[in-house]
Amino acid sequence: MSEGPVRVWCDGCYDIMHFGHANQLRQAKAMGNYLVVGVHSDEEVTANKGPPLFNEEERYKMARSVKWVDEVVENAPYVTTLETLDKYDCAFCVHGDDITLTADLQDTYHIVKAAQRYKECKRTQGVSTTDLVGKMLLMNAASPSSASSEHLPSQVQNSQSSRKGLNKEDFQESPYTKSCTLLQTTNKITSFSSPSEPRPGDKIVYTAGAFDVLHPGHVDFLAAAKKEGDYLIVGLYDDADIKSFMGRHYPIQSLQERVLSVLANRNVDEVVIGAPHPLTKEVLDHFRVDVVVRGKVAEATNNPHDPFQVAQERGIFKLIDSGNDLTTEHLVKRIYDNRRQYLERNQKKQKKEIDMMRNLELSKQKEAEAENN
Numbered sequence: 001m002s003e004g005p006v007r008v009w010c011d012g013c014y015d016i017m018h019f020g021h022a023n024q025l026r027q028a029k030a031m032g033n034y035l036v037v038g039v040h041s042d043e044e045v046t047a048n049k050g051p052p053l054f055n056e057e058e059r060y061k062m063a064r065s066v067k068w069v070d071e072v073v074e075n076a077p078y079v080t081t082l083e084t085l086d087k088y089d090c091a092f093c094v095h096g097d098d099i100t101l102t103a104d105l106q107d108t109y110h111i112v113k114a115a116q117r118y119k120e121c122k123r124t125q126g127v128s129t130t131d132l133v134g135k136m137l138l139m140n141a142a143s144p145s146s147a148s149s150e151h152l153p154s155q156v157q158n159s160q161s162s163r164k165g166l167n168k169e170d171f172q173e174s175p176y177t178k179s180c181t182l183l184q185t186t187n188k189i190t191s192f193s194s195p196s197e198p199r200p201g202d203k204i205v206y207t208a209g210a211f212d213v214l215h216p217g218h219v220d221f222l223a224a225a226k227k228e229g230d231y232l233i234v235g236l237y238d239d240a241d242i243k244s245f246m247g248r249h250y251p252i253q254s255l256q257e258r259v260l261s262v263l264a265n266r267n268v269d270e271v272v273i274g275a276p277h278p279l280t281k282e283v284l285d286h287f288r289v290d291v292v293v294r295g296k297v298a299e300a301t302n303n304p305h306d307p308f309q310v311a312q313e314r315g316i317f318k319l320i321d322s323g324n325d326l327t328t329e330h331l332v333k334r335i336y337d338n339r340r341q342y343l344e345r346n347q348k349k350q351k352k353e354i355d356m357m358r359n360l361e362l363s364k365q366k367e368a369e370a371e372n373n
Contacts, residue, residue, distance in 0.1 A: 006032030009090035011076045012100075013045045015052040016132050016213060017062035018253075019192075019260035020124035026191065026264075027121035028094035029068040036088050037069050038076025048078050048103045050345025053133065053334060058216045065219040067194075067266035079108050082115055096123035105355070126182030127257060130350065132213060133342050136335040139249045184256040192263040194270070198231040198288075206289040208235030208275045208307070210242050210299065210328070212251040214261040217326030221295045224322040226267035228291055234268050235275025235283070245277075245303035252328070278307035284314065292317050297325045 010028045014021055014037075029035040042056045052059065056074070063072045077084060079102060080093050093112045097120045100108045112118040198204055205228045211218055226232045236258050242251045251258065255274060262271055276283060279292065292311035296319055311317035335342055 005034050007034045007036060007088065007090045008032035009036050009038065009080070009085055009088060009093045010095065011038035011040070011073075011080055011093070012095075013040050013049060013052060013129075014059050014063050015045065015054055016129045016215075017059070017066065017261075018127050018129065018132065018214070019257060019264060020127040022066050022068070022192070022261065022264035023124040024094070024096050024121055025066050025068045029070075031094060031119060031121075032091065034070045035068055036071045036073060036090055037063050037066075038073040038080075038084070039063050040078055041075045044075075044078045048101075051338065051341050053129075053331065053342075054216070061216050061219060062214075065223075065266060066264050068264075069266075078102060079106070079110075080112050082111060082117065085112065085117060092117045092119050094119050094121055096121055098123045132252065133335065133345070135252055136332055137339065137342060139252070139332060182254065182257050184259075189259065189263070192260050194263075194268075196231075196269060198269075202231045203229035203290045204231045204233065204288055205229035205291050205293060206233045206235065206279075206283070206287060206311075207293045208237065208272070208277070208279060210237055210246070210251055211258055211262050212242070212253055212328045213331060214258075214265070215326055215328065215331060217297065217322070217324045217330075219265065220322040220324035221320075222265055222267045224295075224320050225293045228293055228318065228320065231269045232267055233270045233272060233287055233289070234262050235272040235279075236262060237277050238274040241277045245301040246299065250328075278305060279310050281310055284310065284316075290316065293320050295319075296321045297327060299327050299329060 008028050008031055010025060012021070025035060025037065039056070039059050042052060045052045045056075054062065060072055060074055063069055071088075073088065085091075085093060093109065095109055095118070102108055107113070109118055205225055207221075207225050211234070222232070222234070236255060238255050239251055253261070259271055259273055262268055270287075272283070272287075283289070284292070289311075292308055294308055294317070306312070308317050
């Protein structure tokens with residue numbers, strides 16, 4: 001390896017690029033100067049974990065959108081090798097303190113661990129891809145008679161026995177992917193935040209929305225929004241507002257979770273937590289907003305009012321086209337259309353992790369028994 005900046009390697013599926021992934025990449029970047037991120041292909045992910053929600057091109061895009069990432073390697077091998085580290089001039093590999101296994105229960109980092117070119121960072125509690133997929137599966141399983149589901153895909157609304165076949169075994173939990181609540185702290189928000197302030201003369205752009213389960217549609221929109229000026233401020237609606245105009249199933253992620261996901265995006269400079277809906281004159285004046293943007297593709301809502309009317313009245317509103325029509329509702333539909341596959345994927349992953357934990361515990365017990373004898 002050449003002398004100079006310390007190049008760090010991370011790899012993964014990065015399916016539903018959530019704030020836990022972003023926090024891993026943030027911690028990894030802090031261990032060096034340049035972060036290279038390998039993303040596995042659809043074929044590798046399907047063989048070892050089950051079908052991804054996002055295809056590989058979408059996952060490559062999501063990885064590139066994270067502000068701590070300097071380079072993305074497409075079609076990275078599922079088992080990290082020394083040859084891979086050397087090819088990209090990386091000193092070591094970084095992963096969280098959880099288990100990552102191949103289809104045959106092999107530790108995907110056993111080679112770099114043996115060569116002492118592996119470092120661990122702390123896994124982020126409160127989120128996992130498995131948990132998010134599970135939430136959307138349960139959303140799909142909710143009975144239309146017991147929930148206001150007017151904004152779920154029509155296939156979900158029309159299912160008369162959608163909970164049939166779902167039981168505790170379908171959502172068996174491992175300690176690494178079990179559902180738990182994010183405990184937000186000021187330190188966590190600060191670590192994700194950008195220290196920059198608008199410079200004199202900067203054109204300030206404002207947008208607002210739910211940004212629930214950040215996806216490639218959001219990423220393309222934020223990139224297009226940033227091109228409208230120099231400093232991008234994103235307002236995030238609180239959970240109660242979203243429920244009021246999208247229905248009780250939303251948001252899938254809480255406001256605190258959505259804040260971190262949006263802050264990790266490389267095009268976002270500032271986030272307004274619990275932004276007013278509709279937009280107010282006070283927000284425009286306080287942040288000295290020059291232009292307010294909204295995408296041509298928006299989530300379906302039951303809100304008849306224009307949330308950006310005040311910007312239109314001032315003549316600073318602009319409708320922009322990101323070229324991507326993906327919405328969170330589309331993700332829910334993907335889950336519904338492939339419901340059994342994703343149930344099996346979650347079960348498979350959870351079972352692998354639980355079996356590995358049990359095997360490790362048995363090994364420890366045997367070692368203890370051998371010492372006592």
